[in-house]
Amino acid sequence: MKKKSTHLRALEGKSKSEKKKIRKEFEEVKERLEKAQAKYVQKPKRQKATTSKAENKKWEQKRKDRYNQRVWKGWRDKDMEEYPVKTYNIKDIEKDT
Known part of the structure; x- marks a missing residue:
């Protein structure tokens, strides 16, 4: 049998409201992580014309x-x-x- 991913294991045996809460928390954590990582992603700089x-x-x-x-x-x-x-x-x- 295939292993379920970690966040889905946490949902086993939980009520609908608890599952919803866990999913919401997971999404919030995921968003915070993406925002934190975005600070370190270098955006391409616009190049200026080299010749006048x-x-x-x-x-x-x-x-x-x-x-x-x-x-x-x-x-x-x-x-x-x-x-x-x-x-x-x-x-x-x-x-x-």
Whole structure:
């Protein structure tokens, strides 16, 4: 035969009111134990962002620079020009026409 758990053995041969009282006491003790143990449970701390906005901006600019170097390198190699797009001043164009 299987052994009954300790708190159930205490209920054997007791009246309903006594059983109810024992169960209530058991629940109260269980709650107190859980509260006491909860003090020692470490809650995860919220992590703060390790990088600042300025730092993020700096790295974003570096990524853009690397991208531009890759893309524009092909133009410089092919055409021997520094920039693929030429800019004009509107006044200079009007003078030519």
